[in-house]
Amino acid sequence: MKKDDVLSEWNESEEQTDEKSAKKLVWRTRLSISFTVVRMLLLIFLLYVIYMIPISIYYEMSGKSAEFDRLVTTLVETRHPGIAVEKSGSNEAEINPFLTQHTSINLYRQVGDWQVVVGEVTAKKWVFGQINYTVDLDKKFLNNDNTTFVVAPDLLGNTFTEYDSGVMTLAEQLGKIDDGYVVQANFSTKESMTPEELRDIISKYDVTIQQMPVYGGELTEFETSYSKAxxxxxxxxxxxxxxxxxxxxxxxxxxxxxxxxxEGLSEAVEKFYDDIAWLIDKGSYQEKDIDQKRLDYINENGLNVYGATVTGPIREIERLEEEVMFHQFELGGIEVWKWDGSY
Structure with a gap:
């Protein structure tokens, strides 16, 4: 064999050896980097667990989770006619690593004996911020804003005069529907009255009283948003x-x-004062200052209402609309018959 051929073969063999060594080195480097990344991820996860476990346990055991759900429930149910927050579920507020509290709870309308899910409330509170909540309702119709009551004129220093809006009344709507349905409806009163006085009038009918709007001095004692028709x-x-x-x-x-x-109404009135005072004391939310003015007015002038949200059989709601002191009826929901009046 020639010397040049031996040298060529040796160089070839050396190159192959170097290439194999280089590949092994690359794979070792890749594996080393991969193991380093995995170790770092595991370490980060371990630190996250070590950080979050005591925070979550404290948040739950201290009652902060239940307190946040109570804040959200009270805010929604004292401001949105015809809407209630689900209370029988196992939902509880949570907290994230940035100490932001958040929760999502189902909302429903009581229509007859049906509890009809109509959406959910989502709420969030940053560690040094206010509670921000959004009520998401599953609307069937556009421009369906029938969630307010007409203020009784005497509360604003006026007297009531009959008014024909030219719009189809609730009785005309319900008159086109046969028996076998239950509905939810809102109505206003022509004069303000105590909750007991309003309950006495409604008690003649087979309906369930769900809520009553409370006058808190809006417009007469302090400025607030309003609309007129x-x-x-x-x-x-x-x-x-x-x-x-x-x-x-x-x-x-x-x-x-x-x-x-x-008895339940008396307890509800007493609890109303406590709930609003508790909300002002414990909560950080947009209308806190307004609620304080409302509570001051109610403490000084008593609790007066000017309407109600009710549910019951369709024919009973028709009868209710014949009451002289009631007007401005609006339909909140309608479902097939399910009613025993136990609510």
Whole structure:
């Protein structure tokens, strides 16, 4: 064999060896980097777990989770006519690594004995911020904003005069529907009255009283948003809701579905004062200053209402519309018959 051939073969063999070594080195480097990345991810995850476990346990055991759900429930149910927050579920607020509290809870309308899910409320509170909540309703119709009541004119220093809007009344709507349905409806009163006085009038009918709008001095004592249609004035108001009891660490313990019973109504009125005072004391939210003015006015002038949200058989709602003191009826929902009047 020639010397050049031997040298060529040796160089070839050396190159192959170097190439194999280079590949092994590349793979070792890749594996080393991969193991380093995996170790770093595991370390980050371990640190996250070590950080979040005590925070989550404290948030749950201290009652902060239940307190946040109570804040959101109270805000929604005292401001949105015809809407209630689901209370029988196992939902509880959560907290993230940035200490932001958040929750999502189902909303429903009580239509007859049906609890009809109509959307959900989502709420969030940053560690040093206010509660921000959004009520997402599954609307069937466009421009369907029938969630306000007409303020009784005497509360604004005026007198009521009959007014024909030219719009089809609720009775005309319901008159076209056969028996076998239950509905939810809102109506206003021509004069303000106490909750007990309004309950006494409604008690003649087979319906369930769900809420009553409370006058808190809006417009007469302080400025707030409002709208007018003819002689009617519409304002956002607090809602008197059925009695809701919270136990230790703000955990929901019991609740009523209606304002029909005299004892339950008295407890609901008493609890209303406590709930708004508690909300102002514990909550950080947009209308806090307004709520304080409302509470001051109600403490000084008593609790007066000017309407109600009710549910019951379709024919009973028709009868209710014949009451002289009631007007401005609006339909909140309609479902096939399911009614025993137990609520």
């Amino acid at each position: 003819g002689q009617f004035t519409f304002i956002p108001s607090l809602m008197l809701r059925p009695y809701t009891q919270y136990g230790d660490e703000n955990r929901l313990s019991s609740w009523f579905h209606s304002l029909n019973e005299q």
